[in-house]
Amino acid sequence: MSERTGEHRHAITLTVNGVLREAAVPARRLLSDCLRHDLGLTGTHVGCEHGVCGACTVLLDGEPVRSCLTFAVTVDGHEITTVEGLAERGELSPVQRAFSECHGLQCGFCTPGFLCTVTAFLRDNRTPTDEEVLEAVSGNLCRCTGYQNIIKAVHRAAEIQAEESG
Amino acid sequence: MKPPPFDYHRPAGLGEALQALAEAGSHGKVLAGGQSLIPLLNMRLAAPGHLVDINGLTELATISADASGVRVGALARHAAVERDGSARAVQPLLAQALALVAHPVIRNRGTVVGSLVHADPSAEMPAVLALLGGSVRLARLGGERDVHARDFFVGPLESACLPGEMAVSAFFPALPERSGTAFCEVARRHGDYAVAGVAAAVTLDEDFRIIAARVACVSVGPVPVVVDVTGVCGQRPPASVDWDEVARAVQDRIEPEGDIHATAGYRRHLTGVLVTRALRGAAQDAARSGANDAGEGRA
Amino acid sequence: MTTKLFGERVQRREDARLITGQGRFLDDLGANALAAAFVRSPHAHARIRDVDVSAALDVEGLVAIYTWEDLPGLLAEPLPLLIPHPALTHGRTGHALARDIVRHVGEPVVMVVAADRYVAEDACSLIEVDYEILKPVVGVEEAAEAVNLVHADVPGNVGAHLVQEVPSPDGLSAREAIEAAPHTLAFRLDIERSASMPLEGKGVYARWDADDQSLRVYSSTQTSTSVRMAVAAKLGLPLPKVEVVAPDVGGGFGVKIVHPWPEEILVPWAARLLDREVKWTEDRREHFISSAHERAQVHHVRVGFDDDGRVLGLDVNILHDHGAYTPYGIIVPIITSTQLVGPYKIGAYRVEFSSIYTNTVQVTPYRGAGRPQGVFCMERTMDRIAAHLGLDRTEVRTANFIQPGEFPYDQGMTFQDGRPLIYDSGDYPESLRMLKELIGWDSFPAMKAEAAAEGRAIGIGVGCYVEGTGVGPYEGGHVQITSDGRVHVSTGLTSQGQGHETVFAQIAATELGVPIEKVSVVTGDTRRFGYAVGTFASRAAVMSGNAIALACRKVRDKALKVAADALEADPRDLEITDGVVHVAGTPSASIPLATVAVLSNPLRYAFDKETQRATQFAGAQDDDRPPVADGEEPGMEGKDYYSPIRSTFASGMHAAIVETDPLTAEIKILRYVVVHDCGKLINPMIVEGQIHGGVGQGVGGALYEKMVYDEHGQLLNASFMDFLMPYATEVPRIETAHLETPSPLNPLGVKGAGEAGVIPVSAVIAAAIEDAEGITIDRMPISPSDLYSLRAETRLRKIQ
């Protein structure tokens, strides 16, 4: 944001990927834009801005939500996890590794949304069935992969998760 | 696709929220889950002067169930209601329908009450409320009123919630014993709004004959179309009902329109198919619950 | 070649940044740039009477507003017609900002630059444009009737008309052959509009350096080199002062090969004028109404055939809807016309198309580019012949196949690259055998009968295609080994997710004998490579892959020569393994490539210990030769180009089993099987990924996606809510098998694979639905509502 506009700005505080971040945003600022342009976390992508594609999905207090259908002011004081926060201490998460291993991404534009969605899903359901996996990723569009390797990656991530915790 | 500017209100309590809405009058809108409102804002198809954000009003994030039914607060998200064990036990149709609302991630944010106020004729929750004969509690500065479902849905995207009013909760009545429900729909893609959909409730007598049967149809009229088919079913066991006749009775009452996804004729046909499916499903469900009750009674 | 990576399932090196949010897509750049937004025409056809910007001037944060009147020089001229063709007698392109007439909803009229996108849109909403509404022309057949005109100076709305005729071996024209044939059929086939619809829209970000008088442009494009030339030309800048970079690109599928988009020249122009960074990020609605669509065509087919189903004559008449403008020429209908014949020997062929203007978004190639329509025609024709003769559908195809011994096979036409349509290699009978085995073609009737007994309707369909890939004119590769032993590869064409960095690194590592970790690859950056064509037509692996291989071979030769001097060996006895040059059989006599790179560059000044070996007093030189010998160049680098005489032809066959619900008319794909031949596979994992993605888009095109215009030229479904791209729940599991018939045309023996998956899907699904329902399917896509209507019509016809 180079030039300030006259609009009233709200001071907000978010905990993003474990770090306390502050921003002054107009009320209409979408969380997606706040993350990307105010906080410089451009890993969260924007593919439609009407809630259908899922590329902008982030975790809000641990639950996946569309950041393009959320105002930044609304989530003042809450915790956000973005794709940048999925790796822990520099180590890729099982979900991230599985997506790469199974060739679950091509252009990578949809990928952050899938990774966030699947991370929350596998946290709550560690041994999902085929159908549950399909349902879990059914709200995210990918124009490149035809989804087959994404589905494979979710199963593989569950496997890695089990191996590493077992 | 960026929302136009608006004045933002973040009330600390219900009173403050109603105050803000009263002041904003016809320029004010409630922001609940934002899953319908924000797309409209992003496309600049809506431009309210004031938004009253109720996401901080955690006291409205309530789901309470008792023998009479389930009351859902304005901030109860689809996902929370779907998962709520007691709500599911008292009124299983809620969870049955919610599984068909959008995708899990949208359900994490969208609210049941917001969905009712939004009054999309293709949406599931309005049909559920209409089928069950529930009501919505509307609060305004200095007052409150309960509006029955039959009066609540006024037209496409139009509910009885007036400027200055806020829907604080909705009540979904329980059904009598030996009742069952089902929600069947066909959508173009999994998670899309339905091309046609039918919610059904059936109640059986002690001999497992139908004594009440109702359906509510989505996407085939300006508001959910509720049809009582008890008479057409006759007081017969489900297996001897002439389902085609029942389907025809419902088809006579709907007013489908064609659009880019389906012709009016297909919607009419599909509604007939789904009426049969949903009523049979509901009757089976009722028989199961009747059998369970009987089993419990003996034990 | 000792480091064997070619042909392996090498993990992608792109992934590391993309799975951690470290990718850099267009809108991730330029944090401090001003934002551009556009006022776009709400009307399909109108004259602009007046633009009143006064209400917008008070918007805080507004920086500039531009209309056509503000555009200087060439910027005010129509956008370039990229691919002229003699048959395109009435080619027309739009202006960067509409001049006086708008010809489709979404055409840019006013450009706004402001502090951010929110404010820019506020200003846009306050600008009033006064339009005189003109009669819109919508629908290709209505347009062909020419009651109203899209361009006043284009009679009949006809932009182009082209006839191609290939007589039979005994000299009959197609029409004569059809007349003389024992059996004839005539029918109409329709395909509706769809679009590439990458998940990332277009976008442009420009920085003007006033001190250096130079421009850096980032664009989410499939061709950075051509954007560079267009920007330099339109802005009147010297080419060396313009750099264009394609950052990470979130999918292209054709729409991003078109250039320069209005925004691609307006944004750099404004950046220079304002001396501020400016960025435009296309939003989804803009992408729907102001990018490009494809696919819509009406086909009238007449075919004559013998008792075995051999096609004796085929006559196809195509109405192609190219929307309001023709920036990309008539490539799409040319491809339909030429690739329609597929793997078959057609007795005599005549194809005619008229390319028609309508007041809708312009039409340019989308993955498959006219082939899905052509294959739909040919494969539906094969199925009709089979039905007419009561033959198995695969038998009819077999009767018409070009045989393995008949390559090179000349189809007698001119292909989309202006070169003869000559197939280089393939084995169609073997492909079909594999396909039938995989899907269980021969046992399907039993399966169908079993399903029918349970009240279920299932059907099977098959479709074959040949795809000309790797079209010219050329691509280049540059390879440099630096004194740290690293290998830097660059090529001018761009990437949109195809894994080029990985595939090209595999090629370079294999050619040079170095560990792949030492190789880095840059694509689509004119700072690194200035000459290129672009990424389209399944050409990247063929064109740049071979160019890079050739460049590597040059570097390798040079490395061996330098190493031979150092090792006092014969270069022919040397090998490179793991980045070390050594004498074959004598591993001790060796020298690392890093050192070879040092020695290749005679130095006066050392910058570290290693490079001291190449300085003038290090004694490593021959006093009778100049340090850089005649015909040599310093440094361990090489550049080469690959320019094939013509395209190489990949092929494939798909089969599907579908189930249709007797009550709801819902259509479910139970199995989807692909046999694919793209010559030698560089990375099977990536090729399979390309096929999956293509089939996914194909399923979209067959069952879900269409652009719906009303009679006013309004696009009714310009959102992801209503333009139904499939989710994971709509795409079946795809079973793949590969056949490898290497291309004899290029050193690597490869053929393109990018588009293949999408090509036959509509034909295959239509065939399977037809088989399940016993109802002729001659129009795609098909929805449950459509199928329901077809059933009703069929019932009605039977009653009458």
Ligand SMILES: Cc1cc2nc3c(=O)[nH]c(=O)nc-3n(C[C@H](O)[C@H](O)[C@H](O)COP(=O)(O)OP(=O)(O)OC[C@H]3O[C@@H](n4cnc5c(N)ncnc54)[C@H](O)[C@@H]3O)c2cc1C
């Ligand atoms: C991709 C996608 C797919 C979807 N698919 C479906 C689907 O298949 N079926 C379906 O039913 N829905 C679907 N939805 C909509 C979703 O269910 C919404 O959550 C719901 O319609 C609105 O709830 P909300 O809380 O988000 O309301 P909001 O978007 O916040 O508000 C919607 C409207 O209701 C008003 N409002 C909300 N709450 C109150 C209140 N307490 N008092 C007064 N006014 C209020 C607002 O002012 C606004 O006018 C979909 C949404 C998306 C983005």
Ligand code: FES
């Ligand atoms: S950008 Fe948020 S869902 Fe598409």
Ligand code: FES
């Ligand atoms: S990888 Fe490109 S959209 Fe999914």
